[in-house]
Amino acid sequence: MKLICPVCGKTYDKPVQRCECGESVEFERFRGEPYIGRSVWERFWDFWPVEPTLEFSLGEGDTPLVKSKLGEELGVKLYLKNETINPTWSFKDRGTFLAMSHALKAGYKTVGTVSTGNMAASVSAYASRFGLKAKILVSQSASDEKLKAISVYGGEVIRVLGDYGRLYFESLAIGEKLGVYFINSDNPFRIEGYKGIAFEIAEELTPDYVLIPTSSGGLFRGIAKGFIELHESGLIDTVPALIAVQAEGCSPMCTAFSEGKARIERFENPKTIAKAIANPYPPSGNAVLKLLKEFGWKCVSVSDDEILEAQKKLAKEGLFVQPASATGIAALKKMNLPEGAKVVSILTGSGLKTLKGTRAGRIWECPLEGLEGCLH
Ligand SMILES: *Cc1c(COP(=O)(O)O)cnc(C)c1O
Ligand SMILES: [Zn+2]
Numbered sequence: 001m002k003l004i005c006p007v008c009g010k011t012y013d014k015p016v017q018r019c020e021c022g023e024s025v026e027f028e029r030f031r032g033e034p035y036i037g038r039s040v041w042e043r044f045w046d047f048w049p050v051e052p053t054l055e056f057s058l059g060e061g062d063t064p065l066v067k068s069k070l071g072e073e074l075g076v077k078l079y080l081k082n083e084t085i086n087p088t089w090s091f092k093d094r095g096t097f098l099a100m101s102h103a104l105k106a107g108y109k110t111v112g113t114v115s116t117g118n119m120a121a122s123v124s125a126y127a128s129r130f131g132l133k134a135k136i137l138v139s140q141s142a143s144d145e146k147l148k149a150i151s152v153y154g155g156e157v158i159r160v161l162g163d164y165g166r167l168y169f170e171s172l173a174i175g176e177k178l179g180v181y182f183i184n185s186d187n188p189f190r191i192e193g194y195k196g197i198a199f200e201i202a203e204e205l206t207p208d209y210v211l212i213p214t215s216s217g218g219l220f221r222g223i224a225k226g227f228i229e230l231h232e233s234g235l236i237d238t239v240p241a242l243i244a245v246q247a248e249g250c251s252p253m254c255t256a257f258s259e260g261k262a263r264i265e266r267f268e269n270p271k272t273i274a275k276a277i278a279n280p281y282p283p284s285g286n287a288v289l290k291l292l293k294e295f296g297w298k299c300v301s302v303s304d305d306e307i308l309e310a311q312k313k314l315a316k317e318g319l320f321v322q323p324a325s326a327t328g329i330a331a332l333k334k335m336n337l338p339e340g341a342k343v344v345s346i347l348t349g350s351g352l353k354t355l356k357g358t359r360a361g362r363i364w365e366c367p368l369e370g371l372e373g374c375l376h
Contacts, residue, residue, distance in 0.1 A: 001049060002028045003188060006221075006287045015102070017172050017187060024186045024284055026221065031233045034203075040196040047199070047229060049192050053101040056130050060086050060093035061196045065204050065344070070313055070329060075339045078332070079207070080314075081197060081346045084321055088125050090118035090276075090349035091197065091219065095190030096126045099183040104130050108181040111135075114164075114171050115185070116142040117276050118349050123183055124155030135180060137171060139164045149353070165266075165281050185216035186284040194222025195229065201344055202230050207240045209337060211328030211345040214244040214253060214299075215277035217284030219348070224291050240344075243335070244288060244299040245327040247272035247307065253285050254299040257292055264289065273304045273357050276324035276349060302330035308359050311351070320351035 003012040005019035006026055012019075019025050032046020040061040041052040064082050071078025083091035096119070103111050112135040113123040120136045127134035134155035138147060142159065151157045160167055168184055175182040183190055197219075201207060210227075214220045223242065230236045246254050249272030256264045264285035270278050282288070292299060302310075310329035314321055328345035337343060351358060366374035 004028055006290060015106070015188070017176075017182070017184075023286060024188070026188050026225065026287075027192060029225070029229050029232060031229065033233065034199075034235065040200055043203075044196065044199045047192075047195060047226075048098060049189060050098065050102045050105060052098060053104060053130070056100070056104075056126075057097060058087035058093065058126070058129060060097050062200065065201060066319070068317060068345075070317065071332075071343060074332065074337070076332070076337050076341045076343045079201075079205070079342070079344045080317075080319060081201060081344055082319060083197070083346060083348050084319070084325070084350040088118070088122045089353060090122065091194065091346070092119045092122040092349075093126070094196050095187070095193035095218065095222070096122040096183060098193035099181075099187050099189035100126045100130050100132070102189045103132065103181040103183070106181070108179065109133060110180045112137065112171060112175055112180045112182045113184055114167050114182070116146060118353065119185060120150045120155075120157075121153070124150050124153040124157075128154045137167060168283055184283070185279070186218040186221065186287075191218050191222040191225065194219050195226030197346065198223045198226025198230065202227070202236050205342060206236050206238065207344045208341040209241050209243060209343045211243045211245055211331055211343065213274075213277050213324050213327045213346065213348050214246055214282075214288065215279040215324070216282045217244075217253070217288040219346070220244050220288050221284055221291070223346070224295075239295070242291075242295070242297045243328075243331060244292065244297070245331040246299065246301045247274040247277055247324075247327060248301045248303045250274075250278040250280055251299075251301040252280060252282060253288055253292075254301040256285070256289055257299040262286070262289065272307075272323075274307055274322075274324040274327060275354070276322060277327065300331040300335060302327050302334070306330040306333070312359055314347070315351070319347060321347045322349045322351050322354040323357065325349050325351075 250270035311326035
C-alpha cells in the first residue's frame with residue numbers, strides 16, 4: 001500500500017489521511033484488466049486499494065447511463081449518469097462502501113464523518129450495515145428534518161457548536177487519537193470508490209467531456225483517477241476532458257482557476273441553493289486545481305437561476321435531482337462544446353432530499369362532479 005501527496009510528492013507506506021504538508025494524499029495509480037462479474041467491484045477487481053467486503057454491499061454503483069434529449073438543441077450527444085439510485089440516493093455510497101471495507105479490515109470499531117447531508121446519511125447507513133458504530137458530526141444549523149435522514153440508520157448524530165470548516169481537520173486529529181476512523185469528503189479510500197463511475201462509463205462509451213459537480217473535490221479526483229488508470233492500463237485511448245462545475249455563490253476553485261492561482265482561498269459569504277456543493281474551503285481544492293492545469297481542463301460556475309432551470313429540465317425528462325446535481329446541465333448550456341461531442345453529466349444525488357426550494361409544477365383542483373370537464 002503506497003500513498004502519495006499529489007501536491008508535494010511525498011510518499012507514505014501506511015494509510016495516513018493527509019500529507020504532512022496539509023494536503024490530502026491519494027493511492028498510487030493502479031493498473032489492471034477488467035473481468036466478467038456482477039458488480040463494478042468485481043469487474044474492476046485489480047483497481048481497488050482494499051478488497052471490497054462484498055457481503056456488506058448494498059448494491060451501490062452499477063448505475064444507468066441514460067441518453068438525454070437535452071443535448072439535441074446544443075448539438076451534442078448527452079448522457080446522464082444517474083447516481084440518484086444508489087442505496088442512500090447519492091454517489092457517496094460508492095466511496096463510503098470502500099472506505100468502510102478498509103475500516104472493518106483494519107479493526108476499527110467506530111467510524112465517523114463530518115457532513116450534514118448526503119455523506120452523513122451514507123456513512124450512518126453503511127456503518128450499521130457493517131456492524132460498526134458511527135459518530136456523525138453535523139453543523140449547528142442543520143435542520144431537524146435533514147438530521148432525521150441521517151439518524152434513522154442508527155448513527156450517533158452530534159451537533160458541533162463552532163467553526164464548521166475547522167471541524168474537518170480536528171476530526172481527523174482527534175479520530176486518530178481515539179481510534180475512530182473518519183471517512184470525510186476526500187478520504188483516500190472514498191476517492192478510490194468513486195473511480196467506479198469512470199469505469200462504468202468507459203464500459204459503454206468514451207466521452208469527450210464529463211461534467212462534474214464539485215465541492216470538496218473528492219468526486220472530481222476519483223473520476224479523474226479512474227479515467228487515468230484506464231488509460232495507463234491501455235483500456236481507453238484518451239482521457240476525456242473533465243469539467244469541474246461549481247455554484248457561482250460558492251466557487252473557490254473556479255475563482256482561483258480563473259485568476260491563475262495555484263492555491264484556493266476561502267470563499268467568503270457563500271450563498272447558493274446548491275447546498276451539497278457549498279464547501280467554502282474545499283480540502284481537495286489545491287489537488288483539483290493542479291489536475292485542471294496539468295490536463296488543460298476547465299472550471300465553470302453557474303447561477304442559482306440557471307441551476308433551478310436545469311433542475312426543471314431534467315425533471316421533465318423524468319429525472320428529479322437535487323440542485324447541486326443539476327449544475328452540470330446548467331454549465332453545458334454556457335460552454336459551446338464542439339458539434340457532435342459526447343458529453344456525460346453526473347447526476348450526483350436525488351431531488352427528494354431537497355424538496356424545500358424546488359420549483360414545483362402546477363397543481364390543479366377539480367370538483368368530482370366536474371371531472372369530465374377537468375380531464376378534457
Ligand atoms: C458530495 C456531493 C457533491 C460534491 O462532491 P465532492 O466530493 O464534495 O466534490 C456533488 N453533489 C452531491 C449531491 C453531493 O452530495
Ligand atoms: Zn504533501
